[in-house]
Each structure stands twice: as C-alpha cells, then as structure tokens.
Amino acid sequence: MNDHRKPLGQRVLTIRTPENIELTYALAGPGSRAAAYLVDVFAMMIIGQIFVNLLISVVTALLSGLGPGSQTWVAAIGGLVAFSLYNGYFILFEWLWNGQTPGKRLLHVRVIRQGGYALSAFDTLLRNLLRVIDFLPFFYGVGLVSMLLTRDSQRLGDLVAGTLVVYQDPVETESLLPVLPAASTAEPPLPASALAAVPGEVVELVGIYLRSREEMTPRPRQEIAVELADLIHEASGLDPQAGQSVESFLTSIVRQSEQAPPSSTPPPVEAELLS
Structure with missing residues (x-):
C-alpha cells in the first residue's frame, strides 16, 4: 500500500500573481536534489562512456600519423567533450523537459523561474554554467552551504538565474x-x-x-x-x-x-x- 504524503519538513512557497491568483509550490530540499543528481550522474556515466569511447577511437585513428603529440590532442578533445557533455546534459534536458532531467523527473522535482514561470533557454544555460562553482571545493560544498543559508534553498546558480527547484506534484x-x-x-x-x-x-x-x-x-x-x-x-x-x-x-x-x-x-x- 502506498503512503501518499509530502516529505516531512518541506517548505511551501506561495506566489501571488498580479491577477491575484495564488500559485503554491513545495520547495525541494538538499536531500531530494542530491538524490536526483546521483541519478543524473549515473545516466551521464552511461551516455559519456559511449560517446567518449567512440570519439577517442575516431580521433585516435585520424591523428595516428601525427606522432607522439597526438596523444595530447586526444586528451584535450576528450576533456572538452566531457565538459560539454556534463553541462549540455543538464542544459538540454531542463530546457526541453520543462525544467526536468531524468533524475528530477524520477524524484518529482523541477526547476521554475521565480514567479512560477517556465524556464527559458537562457535561464537553464545560466544556472548550469555556474554549476562548476557550486561544486567547489568538492561535491557541491558551495552549493550546499548556499541552499542551507537561503530562504528558498537556492544554490548560487539558482540565485543568479532567478530559479527555484520545487516538487512538481505531491510526492x-x-x-x-x-x-x-x-x-x-x-x-x-x-x-x-x-x-x-x-x-x-x-x-x-x-x-x-x-x-x-x-x-x-x-x-x-x-x-x-x-x-x-x-x-x-x-x-x-x-x-x-x-x-x-x-x-x-x-x-x-x-x-x-x-x-x-x-x-x-x-x-x-x-x-x-x-x-
């Protein structure tokens, strides 16, 4: 039998529009966001392994005649692809899936703009490019401190982009x-x-x-x-x-x-x- 309930201790944000309509959202805390992130990391590992291995094979074949220096190029291109995949994964999914990634969808959370509006491409680009700063010094140390200190549980990327992470429905x-x-x-x-x-x-x-x-x-x-x-x-x-x-x-x-x-x-x- 399922227990239909929202996580204990969650905060509720009520937004009042100029038309006097109230929009109510339950804010997602660090635990739910961390769980969603772990799911996304697992998905990225699978996708990344396929693409990086394929790319390295192709590039190695193309550069094989260029001597020992080609290994440096292969490593540099592989690093660039890994960086692009990491950021592109979150940017594309949040833009195309209305603020959700596979991990967020599994945990029933999504990203919205402050005011209750849907994300724009620029919003998701901005919040995710700052993810590298939130990750410092390791595993989202800066982001976690920011979420604990801000009223609406926002990491730095959320603060700059003006976004919130909320439960899509009662969990x-x-x-x-x-x-x-x-x-x-x-x-x-x-x-x-x-x-x-x-x-x-x-x-x-x-x-x-x-x-x-x-x-x-x-x-x-x-x-x-x-x-x-x-x-x-x-x-x-x-x-x-x-x-x-x-x-x-x-x-x-x-x-x-x-x-x-x-x-x-x-x-x-x-x-x-x-x-």
Whole structure:
C-alpha cells in the first residue's frame, strides 16, 4: 500500500500573481536534489562512456600519423567533450523537459523561474554554467552551504538565474515498512523530538539507499551509510546505539519516521510576483 504524503519538513512557497491568483509550490530540499543528481550522474556515466569511447577511437585513428603529440590532442578533445557533455546534459534536458532531467523527473522535482514561470533557454544555460562553482571545493560544498543559508534553498546558480527547484506534484512515496526487516524487541525507540528534527529529504534519501543497497559493492555501501548517519547526527544528534550497525540505525530512522504521526504543515512563505 502506498503512503501518499509530502516529505516531512518541506517548505511551501506561495506566489501571488498580479491577477491575484495564488500559485503554491513545495520547495525541494538538499536531500531530494542530491538524490536526483546521483541519478543524473549515473545516466551521464552511461551516455559519456559511449560517446567518449567512440570519439577517442575516431580521433585516435585520424591523428595516428601525427606522432607522439597526438596523444595530447586526444586528451584535450576528450576533456572538452566531457565538459560539454556534463553541462549540455543538464542544459538540454531542463530546457526541453520543462525544467526536468531524468533524475528530477524520477524524484518529482523541477526547476521554475521565480514567479512560477517556465524556464527559458537562457535561464537553464545560466544556472548550469555556474554549476562548476557550486561544486567547489568538492561535491557541491558551495552549493550546499548556499541552499542551507537561503530562504528558498537556492544554490548560487539558482540565485543568479532567478530559479527555484520545487516538487512538481505531491510526492508519492512508497512505504518501506513491508520490505524492512521486522523490528527487534531490542530496537530502542528514538526520541520523538530528535526524530522530528531529521529533515524529510534526509529520510527520503535513506529510503533510496535502503532500496538500492543490495546492488552496491561493500565499500561504497558502507561509505554511503556512514555519510547518511552523519547527516542524521548533524540534524538531530542521533547516533547508532552501542552494538547497533549503521544500516540497522538507518532502518530504525526510516521505520520510526514512517510510523510517527504526520507533522503539521509549515506556514507558507509569501512571495510577491516580480513584474
């Protein structure tokens, strides 16, 4: 049975148009955006592997008679193609798919302009060319800080382009309870106040991890589990109990979050439509 709900703790943005029409959007947080990005990275790896290998084969054949210096040209062209593919992937998909990429579509989020308008080609070009700055110093460090400090969870590219990332529809989240291991009688109940402090996006990201962990190799599986536990600790102070594995702790977080009474909807954030 599906649990139809929006992620806990999400903020709601209400935009009032000059015609006095209210447009209401739920803002996507860092967790949902990170999950969408990981899906897109996987898709780009597949596409990139095909195109880069094909291009390198063609260029190598064309430059094979030019001596040792041809290897430098091959590397330079390969780097240029990789850069173009990375930026072109997001730019083309967001422009042609009305603010969505495959990852965003899977996570039910999309990019819009402030004011509720659809993206233009220039909007998506501007926000994505600044992605390289948001990525600094590693894995969106600058972008994450920007999202945490801004009211509407915007990275630098969003701020410059005047864009927002929102949920397209109320998110339909499939409950994990039927597939999780049965709760042990020794599983400690988590403090309700601390559990409520865990952002809904983080719980959602943990759920994605629990669904896909069996397909991971041991080392990445353990590293991702530890990173998720660190996110939970930073938000709520919760840690695995003595003798409890990290994955068991993550399972407890999801199970007890789904069993917790629904939280009240946060008050909307009012924003006037820019003329």
